[in-house]
Amino acid sequence: MPTIAGLRRRGYTPESIRDFCERIGVAKSDNIVDMALLDHCVREDLNQRAPRVMGVLRPLRVVIDNYPEGQVEELDVLNNPEDPGMGSRKVPFSRVLYIEQADFREDPPKKYFRLAPGRETRLMYAYYVQCVGVVKDEQTGKVVELRCTYDPETRGGWSKDGRKVKGTLHWVSAAHSLEAEVRLYDHLFTKADPSDEKGDSNFKTHLNPNSLETLTSCRVEPSLAGAAPGSRFQFLRHGYFCVDSVDSSNGTIVFNRTVSLRDSWAKIEKAQKG
Numbered sequence: 001m002p003t004i005a006g007l008r009r010r011g012y013t014p015e016s017i018r019d020f021c022e023r024i025g026v027a028k029s030d031n032i033v034d035m036a037l038l039d040h041c042v043r044e045d046l047n048q049r050a051p052r053v054m055g056v057l058r059p060l061r062v063v064i065d066n067y068p069e070g071q072v073e074e075l076d077v078l079n080n081p082e083d084p085g086m087g088s089r090k091v092p093f094s095r096v097l098y099i100e101q102a103d104f105r106e107d108p109p110k111k112y113f114r115l116a117p118g119r120e121t122r123l124m125y126a127y128y129v130q131c132v133g134v135v136k137d138e139q140t141g142k143v144v145e146l147r148c149t150y151d152p153e154t155r156g157g158w159s160k161d162g163r164k165v166k167g168t169l170h171w172v173s174a175a176h177s178l179e180a181e182v183r184l185y186d187h188l189f190t191k192a193d194p195s196d197e198k199g200d201s202n203f204k205t206h207l208n209p210n211s212l213e214t215l216t217s218c219r220v221e222p223s224l225a226g227a228a229p230g231s232r233f234q235f236l237r238h239g240y241f242c243v244d245s246v247d248s249s250n251g252t253i254v255f256n257r258t259v260s261l262r263d264s265w266a267k268i269e270k271a272q273k274g
Helices: 003-012 014-024 036-051 264-273
Strands: 059-064 073-078 088-091 096-101 121-123 128-136 144-151 178-185 212-220 232-235 239-244 253-260
Touching: 014 036, 014 128, 036 239, 036 253, 059 212, 121 212, 212 253, 232 253
Parallel strands: 059 144, 178 253
Antiparallel strands: 059 096, 073 088, 121 128, 128 144, 178 212, 232 239, 239 253
């Protein structure tokens, strides 16, 4: 059963697979089931049981100029808002952080509420920060570092004076985070049914060349040190991930993405009912 073995390695739970089978039922004739339904089943299951953690897949260095050098704070972070019984954990916060590259734009488009020059945003569970400078690579012109300031009166992500910011970003402390490899899986085919065209019997023509993307310089929070193979987590704002049962070791952490947070099946189901 290579398909079931592959699903397990990617983090699909037995409960989600059984739920999927119950939903589609048994038919005597061949049929096609939308992959989004299986994704929906695993999201519903992992939403209740998977601890939330912060992982930065494409890191961008951030230096908070007015934060004391050498200071480290331990911030309280919920393990799973869906289940208060899972408690909380401590996450270190320091002067140098990593955020996602996609969470900064030097020339932001309309309705972009993340970091940009002169703009203030919220670091999840931490503080409001404002971008005051940009450092670029001299040869490529690529942004390699942001210089920011923080408001010490906004610990926890809320302002005493009532001012509001629209963006909330996840982050990790540069000095405390762990390096990890992350494998981003996408659909194997570019079409829902690769054999539905008349006269086209070669399904290989519809293979998705981007069905797997491997990121090798990701940074994850230190609570994931020693995470057991097969453990499942929600990376905040990214999706659900599973510690690879074959390639992870004490020296290397490898995560397989089970499914993203986007739930296309919920939209499909709503449209069908409408």
